[in-house]
Structure formats: structure tokens, C-alpha cells
Amino acid sequence: MQRIGSALWPSLQCFQVYGANTNVGKTIVSTALCKAWRGKLDLSVHYLKPVSTGPLDDADVNHMAKFAPGVNTKTLFQFSKPLSPHIAAKDAGDIPPDLTVQQRTYHDLSEAVTKADVAIVETAGGVLSPAPSGSVQADVYRPLRLPVLLVGDYHLGGISSTIAAYESLRIRGYDVLAHFIFEDAEYQNSKYLTDFFLGNKVSTIELPKPPRQVEDAMKDLQNMQTYYSDVAASHAILEAVERLGHQHEARIKRLGEMSARAADTIWYPFTQHKGRRPEDIVVIDSAFGDNFDTLSNTMSPEASILTPAMDGSASWWTQGLGHGNxxxxxxxxxxxxxxxxxxxxxxxHEPALSLAEMLLQHHDNPRLAKVFYSDNGSTGMEVAVKMALRAARTRYGWDHAQEDIGILGLRGSYHGDTMGVMDCSEPSTYNDRIEWYNPKGYWLDYPTVIMRAGRWFVEPPHGQEAAFGNAQSFDSLNDIFDLRRREDAVYTRYIEKTLTELRDAGRKFGALILEPVILGAGGMNFIDPLFQHALIKAVRNRPDLIGTQKLRKPGSLDSWSGLPVVFDEVFTGLYRLGRFNCSSFLQAQPDIVVNAKLLTGGLIPLCTTTASQDIFDAFLSDEKADALLHGHSYTAHAVGCAVAVDSLDAMMQMEKTGKWDEFRRSWATDEVTGEGCWSMWSKEFVTKVTNKESIDGVFAIGSVLALTLKDAAGGGYNSLAAQGLHSRLLDIGDKGWRIHSRVLGNVLYLMTSQITTWETLKNVEQFILESVN
Structure with a gap:
């Protein structure tokens, strides 16, 4: 896999020249800068024009060679027609893909490290002009994230085009270091733009216009040579190149200091800080697509100090449409x-209304009617618990001041770190030592799904074959999810027996709370979907087992029965497992569902708690105190809602247009209906890795891959069994890139985004197989 990421070498100052428009003098500015570096500062200079259109005689590399002799020049893709690159490339019948342009640009710069002190990469046209593929060139070059020198537009209307170009670069995460513009007494663009850029902490360098072209070719050549000699020796240019050198050095110094400064000031989540060294902190300079650009441990002058690292946790499960989208x-x-x-x-406001209507439509659940906004999954689950408990108390007439009302859940569940939802999980590493923790519930055991030696198994909890039956083997994941053909009598007996014992002991419950299909932070446990289906069915069909004989609206699709059923889909919802929600996996619809993580594609915190009309009606009263008195200052933040609408729309379009069909085919899903379970991780890879000696079991579904490593001590959250594999994936070796994974005890998990390509994953899978070895 060709390494692609931000380009930053200690010994090579590297800059990219963008223009606010065509015909603004990018090549003239580049030539003046190169001549100054080459002449006055005696630096070796490399000039790269990745894409050029028009006759070779008029190519910018020839202009550079003519007026800045000694500068090494190169063009990667030359198209003869003087047209926009996307048209010229199509006319030539040779359209290089964006990845090829990125790879060859990076490769050329990496070769220049040993030959040059400074490199200039000059673009074609304006900031948003198309590349040969038709993609906007600012997006094509973004993975390299070279610091930008912006050439402003001195023509009429140039103020607008220059500011628009600057904002287009900033919104894509570029650092604009300097603004160059030619003098113009008539429009005085430079005067206005100098103040504008000063307000944005960007210096403006004003240059004299080049002399007008004359008919006498020799005289014209002499005029331009004199012009470049004067400009390259001018105070403005020399001050600019000196400042650019300082900015290059300052960036490297700042990156090198960040981990030590962070160790002094940051209290990290889920981290035991005793013995933690500053060098254990990953410094992330930027991120794009599936990758972080991380500071390398190698500080060799000839090696880039930034190394791409695949974001293998999808940035704690939030990343759906790529970083820097x-x-x-x-x-x-x-x-x-x-x-x-x-x-x-x-x-x-419009974004909040649009998002609420979109969620209600695409959940396609007749039970759901109202959307409540909060800021993250933990607070969204707090809201869900409040809703469910109130609905149950109101219907059954319980006195919560006199009776303990708990929740039903599964062992190892996790719903967040706020105080209320911590009480909804059994004692664990996450909550057991928290001073106010007071568990309020009962958590059932369950069978799990795992692949071993190429076959799928549903296995009972250790030592509980009598209650759950023996392990069952299946040919495919689809067979496990084919609930209509499977018998749930064993599970139903266990569930009803447990609920009867709890009822007879006087226990009362106000909600059934489930993480559908996969328990995330609790250890990446893949629950047999038939068990969760049977549990929901038992609670709804046998309300007598949870302390009441009342059964409201038997068979109704829009009213809860027994207990309100809450789906915590913070992790597993919104295409994480390949579908919009988890209801079809379990063949059951929730009364309340909580969504976050992928909701905004990884860009901004937002959470929704969507509930039924019955749940909503439980809060209706003549008293204000009976309302759902919950909220925060940034409820339904308009930015988050707008991003969520576009994020969900993008993923729904990906599903509709078959963007994931190649992954589906790997898992032999039905090509006509699209039904069936599939993963972005290939079936061939998952099967291979299950046969590795150190691997106890594996599962893959949607974008999730979980590897359980063998541990003689029994595993669990405090196990160190997966640390070795975690370290090997971070060790770049000769690969030039790394994989950033996450560990939960003896389980190592990785997650793709929803835009990860088949080609990328094939390389990642090979790296994992080698690392497991």
C-alpha cells in the first residue's frame, strides 16, 4: 500500500501554491520565490507542477527553467489541449485517478528530500478548479495538507474571488501561510485584502506587476529577467521566504512539544496515568478520510515526521463519512x-425539524412518534431511562418514593458514564468504584456469537449449558439471523424462569434496556439475536412476569406492553452494522431508541432519543412538574442537526446506489433483495484469521471487526492479551503507515468508516494477518 498522508520533512520546506483564479500569476510568484531561495539564500529548490495543460513549449516548468536557472523542475501529467484538466484529460483518453495523483505527488516530494532544501507544488487554475478526474483539486491534494501560499486576484472582482478561495481552503483544513498579490492602482485589491488577511493573521506580500509583453522576443526576455532579478532581491520577497522558513521550523517544533505539554495539562478518559509517558501520547496533526496523520517516533531529516494511521476505532465509533469531509x-x-x-x-428551526422527520420516516417503526434532542449517547440514554420509568410508573401506579424500581438488561452492558445510566449497568470496571454508584436492576446472562476455525457458533455462557443448551454450529451468519427458522423454546424457558423468580422476590422494573446485537464497551460481545428477540417477546407477551397482570392493547404495534423496550443504538445504529437500525436483526421494534455516534458522521456531538406516543403521553399533565424537565443549553444545536441531515442522507444514498455491493458479495448476500448479513471486512479474511493460533474467536458484521485473543488467565477487561497485537499494528516498520486499534481486555477491535474502500481494506487485512502471525 503506497503511503499517503501529510507531507512534512524537517530538511525540506514544502509549500503549495494555489490561485484565487486562473490568470492571477501563480507561476510568476512561484518563479520569484524559487529565484530568491536559489539566488540570495543559496538553497536547492524543487518545483513540481503535478498537472499541466497546453502545449509543452508554454508549460510552466519551462518558464521556471528559463527565469530561475538551477531549479529542478518536473511535471507529472501533461495534457496538450489548453483546457480545464478534466476536459484535457478526457480528450487525451488518459484520466489519472485522484489516488494516483496523490501518490505520485507524494513520491516525487519524498525523492526531492535528498536533493532539495525547498519544494514548491503549483496547482492548475483556481482553488476549486477540477483535477483530471473532475474532483475539485483542493480535495485531491488535501491528504497531503501542504501549507498554502495563496496568490490573490488583482482583477476587477478579485477581492471576492480571493476571499472565497481563502475560505474554501480553510474549510478544508489547509493552513494558509501567506497571501501574494500584484500591485494595481486602479482596483486597489491589495489594499483591501491586506487588511482582510491581517485580520486572519496571514501576511500579504504585494509584488509589482510583470512588464507588458513586447513584440521583440529578446527585449521581452530581458525585461522579464530584469523583473525577476529585482523582485527576487526585494525586501518583500526576502522577508517572505525568511518568514516561511521560520514557520516551517515552528510547526515541527510545535508538533515535537505537544505530547509533553499534553502530559502536563490533559486528564485523559479511560486512562490510568500512573507510569504513562509523554511518548505514549499519539500526536495527531490532522486527519483525512480513514487516516490520522500522526507524529512519527522517527525524527530523521530525510523521513517525513508525519505517519498515516488508519483510524481503526472510527474515532470511538463516530466516524462515518471520513475525516475532513x-x-x-x-x-x-x-x-x-x-x-x-x-x-x-x-x-x-429547519435543521431540527428536518432531522426529526427523517429519523421517524426511516426508522420505519409505527411505535415511534417523538424525537428528543440531547448532546451525546450517555445523556440521550439518561433521557430514555427517565421516559421509560415515568411511563411504567404512570401505567402501573407505582410509588417510586416507596418502591425500588430497576431496569432489566444484559450482563456486560454499558450505556455511558453519567451517573444515572451507570446505575443501569451491573458493577464493572467502569462504575464499581464510583462513590455514588448504586446499581438498580437485574442483568441476564446470554449466549454469544463467534467464528472459530472458519465456522460460526452460538455458545452458552461458560458452565450454563443446562440453562441455554449446548453450543450450536452454523454455516453462515445469515443462518444465525434467520430467526423464523430457529427454535427459541430453551431461551424462553430461561427468561420466563428468571422473570418469575424476580417477580416472586418482589422486584419491580420500569424498562428493558438493550444494546442490540453487540454490547460495545462491555467487551464487544455479539449476542445471539434470537435471545434478544425472545427476551423482548417474553416481556411484551407476559407482563404478569414483571409484576402486573395488565396487558394493554394486545397485539398493538404502537403501544408498549409489559415494559417499555429501549434500544441503545448509540453504537450499533445508523449503518454501523450495515442497516439503518437494528430492528430487522432482532425482528422486534423498540418503544424508545437512542442514536448518536454515526448520527453526524463523526463531525459534531449530537444525540436523539426517539419515543412512542404512549411514552410521550405519560408526561402530559396540568402540572409543569410532570413534564420531562430535561435539557441543556445546546439542545438541538442547529449545526449538529444540519450536519446530521446531510450525513444520514449521504449514507442512505450509498445504500441506495449500491456503494457497499462489493462488500455484500463477499458475504454472499442476496443480490436481488440485498437482504442478509454482511461486513466490510471480507469473509475470506475473517475465516483466515480465525485459524491463527493466538486467536480464540472472531466476528465481523457491518463495519465492526472484533478479535478475541487467547488468554490463559481467562480474559476480561483487565487482560493484557491483546496489547501485543495492538502494539504491532502501531509499529510502522517498513510499511510507512500504521493501524490505530482499540483494546478491551483480551479483545482487540477495529472499525472502518462507511466510505472505506475495498482496496484500502485488503491492505489493512493483510497487515493484520501478518501482525497476528
Whole structure:
């Protein structure tokens, strides 16, 4: 796999020249800078024009060679027609893919490290001009994230085009170091733009216009040579190149200091800080697509100090449409400019309304009617618990001041770190030592799904074959999820027996709370979907088992029965497992569902708690105190809602247009209906890795891959069995890139985004297989 990431070498100052428009003098500015570096500072200079159109005689590399002799020049893709690159490439019948342009640009710069002190990469046309593929060139070069020298437009209308170009670069995460513009007495663009850029902490360098072209070729050549000699020796240019050198050095110094400064000031989540060294902290300079650009441990002058690392945790499960997604960034900027943040109580704005209607439509659940907004999964689950408990108390007439009302759940469940939802999980590493923790519930055992030696198994909890039956073997994941053909009598007996014992002991419950299919932070446990189906069915069909004989609206699709059923889909919802939600996996619809993580494609915190009309009605009263008195200052933040609408729409379009069909075919899902379970991780790879000696079991579904490593001590959250594999994946070796995974005891998990390509994953899978060896 060709390494692609931000390009930053200690010994090579590297800059990219963008223009606010065509015909603004990018090549003239590049030539003047190169001549200054080459002449006055005696630096070796490399000039790269990745894409060039027009006759070779008029190519910018020839202009550079003519007026800045001694500068090494190169063009990667030359198209003869003087047209936009996307048209010229099509006319030539040779359209290089974006990845090829990125790879060859990076490769050329990496070769220049041993030959040059400075490199200039000059673009073609304006900031948003198309590349040969038709993609906007600012997006094509973004993975390299070279610091930008922006050449402004001195023509009429140039103020607008220059500011628009600057904002287009900033919204894509570029650092604009300097603005160059030619003098113009008539329009005085430079005067206005100097003040504008000063306000944005970007210096403006004003240059004299080059002399007008004359008919006498020799005289014209002499005029240009004199012009470049004067400009390259001018105070403005020499000050600019000196400042650019300082900025290059300062960036490297700043990156090198970040881990030590962070160790002094940051209290990290889920981290035992005793013995933790600053060098254990990963310094992330930027991120794009599936990758972080991380500071390398190698500080060799000839090696890039930034190394791409696949974001193998999808940034704690949030990343869906790639880091630095320009479409989502634009959505956020648009909503920020339109609204900023506006208070939400008793008000409505378009993004919040659009998102609520979209969720209700695509959940396709007749039970759901109302959407409540909060900021993250933990608080969204707090809201869900409040809703469910109130609905149960209201219906059954319980006195919560006199009776303990708990929740039903599964062992190893995790719903967040706020105090209320911590009480909804059994004692564990996450909550057992928290001073106010007071578990309020009962958590059932369950059978799990795992692949071993190429076959799928449903296995009972250790030592509980009598209650759950013996392990069962299946040919495919689809067979496990074919609930209509499987018998749930054993599970039903266990569930009903447990509920009867709890009822007879006087226990009362106000909700059944489930993480559908996979228990995430609790250890990446893949639950037999038939068990969760049977549990929901027992609670709804046998309300007598949870302390009441009342059964409201038997068989109704829009009213809860027994207990409100809450799906915590913070992790598993919204295409994480390949589907919009988890209801079809379990053949059951929730009364309340909580969504976060993928909701905004990884860009901004937002959570929704969507509930039935019955749940909503439980809060209706003549008393204000009976309302759901919950909220926070940024409820239904307009930026988050706008981004969520576009994020969900993008993923739904991916599903509709078959973007994941190649992954589906690997798992032999039905090509006509699209039904069946599949994963972005290939079936061939998953089967191979299950046969590795150190691997106890594996599962893959949707974008999730979990590897359980053998541990003679029994595993669990405090196990160190997966640390070795975790370290090997981070060790770049001769690969030039690394994989950033996450560990839960003896389980190591990885997650793709929803835009990860088949080609990328094949390389990642090979790296994992080698690392497991």
C-alpha cells in the first residue's frame, strides 16, 4: 500500500501554491520565490507542477527553467489541449485517478528530500478548479495538507474571488501561510485584502506587476529577467521566504512539544496515568478520510515526521463519512452562519425539524412518534431511562418514593458514564468504584456469537449449558439471523424462569434496556439475536412476569406492553452494522431508541432519543412538574442537526446506489433483495484469521471487526492479551503507515468508516494477518 498522508520533512520546506483564479500569476510568484531561495539564500529548490495543460513549449516548468536557472523542475501529467484538466484529460483518453495523483505527488516530494532544501507544488487554475478526474483539486491534494501560499486576484472582482478561495481552503483544513498579490492602482485589491488577511493573521506580500509583453522576443526576455532579478532581491520577497522558513521550523517544533505539554495539562478518559509517558501520547496533526496523520517516533531529516494511521476505532465509533469531509464541513459552516446556536425550548428551526422527520420516516417503526434532542449517547440514554420509568410508573401506579424500581438488561452492558445510566449497568470496571454508584436492576446472562476455525457458533455462557443448551454450529451468519427458522423454546424457558423468580422476590422494573446485537464497551460481545428477540417477546407477551397482570392493547404495534423496550443504538445504529437500525436483526421494534455516534458522521456531538406516543403521553399533565424537565443549553444545536441531515442522507444514498455491493458479495448476500448479513471486512479474511493460533474467536458484521485473543488467565477487561497485537499494528516498520486499534481486555477491535474502500481494506487485512502471525 503506497503511503499517503501529510507531507512534512524537517530538511525540506514544502509549500503549495494555489490561485484565487486562473490568470492571477501563480507561476510568476512561484518563479520569484524559487529565484530568491536559489539566488540570495543559496538553497536547492524543487518545483513540481503535478498537472499541466497546453502545449509543452508554454508549460510552466519551462518558464521556471528559463527565469530561475538551477531549479529542478518536473511535471507529472501533461495534457496538450489548453483546457480545464478534466476536459484535457478526457480528450487525451488518459484520466489519472485522484489516488494516483496523490501518490505520485507524494513520491516525487519524498525523492526531492535528498536533493532539495525547498519544494514548491503549483496547482492548475483556481482553488476549486477540477483535477483530471473532475474532483475539485483542493480535495485531491488535501491528504497531503501542504501549507498554502495563496496568490490573490488583482482583477476587477478579485477581492471576492480571493476571499472565497481563502475560505474554501480553510474549510478544508489547509493552513494558509501567506497571501501574494500584484500591485494595481486602479482596483486597489491589495489594499483591501491586506487588511482582510491581517485580520486572519496571514501576511500579504504585494509584488509589482510583470512588464507588458513586447513584440521583440529578446527585449521581452530581458525585461522579464530584469523583473525577476529585482523582485527576487526585494525586501518583500526576502522577508517572505525568511518568514516561511521560520514557520516551517515552528510547526515541527510545535508538533515535537505537544505530547509533553499534553502530559502536563490533559486528564485523559479511560486512562490510568500512573507510569504513562509523554511518548505514549499519539500526536495527531490532522486527519483525512480513514487516516490520522500522526507524529512519527522517527525524527530523521530525510523521513517525513508525519505517519498515516488508519483510524481503526472510527474515532470511538463516530466516524462515518471520513475525516475532513468537505461536504459535512460546508454543512456545518452553513448552519453556523445561518444560526450559530439558537435556543430550542418552545422554538423550532429547519435543521431540527428536518432531522426529526427523517429519523421517524426511516426508522420505519409505527411505535415511534417523538424525537428528543440531547448532546451525546450517555445523556440521550439518561433521557430514555427517565421516559421509560415515568411511563411504567404512570401505567402501573407505582410509588417510586416507596418502591425500588430497576431496569432489566444484559450482563456486560454499558450505556455511558453519567451517573444515572451507570446505575443501569451491573458493577464493572467502569462504575464499581464510583462513590455514588448504586446499581438498580437485574442483568441476564446470554449466549454469544463467534467464528472459530472458519465456522460460526452460538455458545452458552461458560458452565450454563443446562440453562441455554449446548453450543450450536452454523454455516453462515445469515443462518444465525434467520430467526423464523430457529427454535427459541430453551431461551424462553430461561427468561420466563428468571422473570418469575424476580417477580416472586418482589422486584419491580420500569424498562428493558438493550444494546442490540453487540454490547460495545462491555467487551464487544455479539449476542445471539434470537435471545434478544425472545427476551423482548417474553416481556411484551407476559407482563404478569414483571409484576402486573395488565396487558394493554394486545397485539398493538404502537403501544408498549409489559415494559417499555429501549434500544441503545448509540453504537450499533445508523449503518454501523450495515442497516439503518437494528430492528430487522432482532425482528422486534423498540418503544424508545437512542442514536448518536454515526448520527453526524463523526463531525459534531449530537444525540436523539426517539419515543412512542404512549411514552410521550405519560408526561402530559396540568402540572409543569410532570413534564420531562430535561435539557441543556445546546439542545438541538442547529449545526449538529444540519450536519446530521446531510450525513444520514449521504449514507442512505450509498445504500441506495449500491456503494457497499462489493462488500455484500463477499458475504454472499442476496443480490436481488440485498437482504442478509454482511461486513466490510471480507469473509475470506475473517475465516483466515480465525485459524491463527493466538486467536480464540472472531466476528465481523457491518463495519465492526472484533478479535478475541487467547488468554490463559481467562480474559476480561483487565487482560493484557491483546496489547501485543495492538502494539504491532502501531509499529510502522517498513510499511510507512500504521493501524490505530482499540483494546478491551483480551479483545482487540477495529472499525472502518462507511466510505472505506475495498482496496484500502485488503491492505489493512493483510497487515493484520501478518501482525497476528
Amino acid at each position: 468537505p461536504s459535512l464541513a460546508l454543512s456545518a459552516a452553513s448552519a453556523a452562519g445561518r444560526y450559530g446556536h439558537v435556543m430550542f425550548a418552545g422554538a423550532i
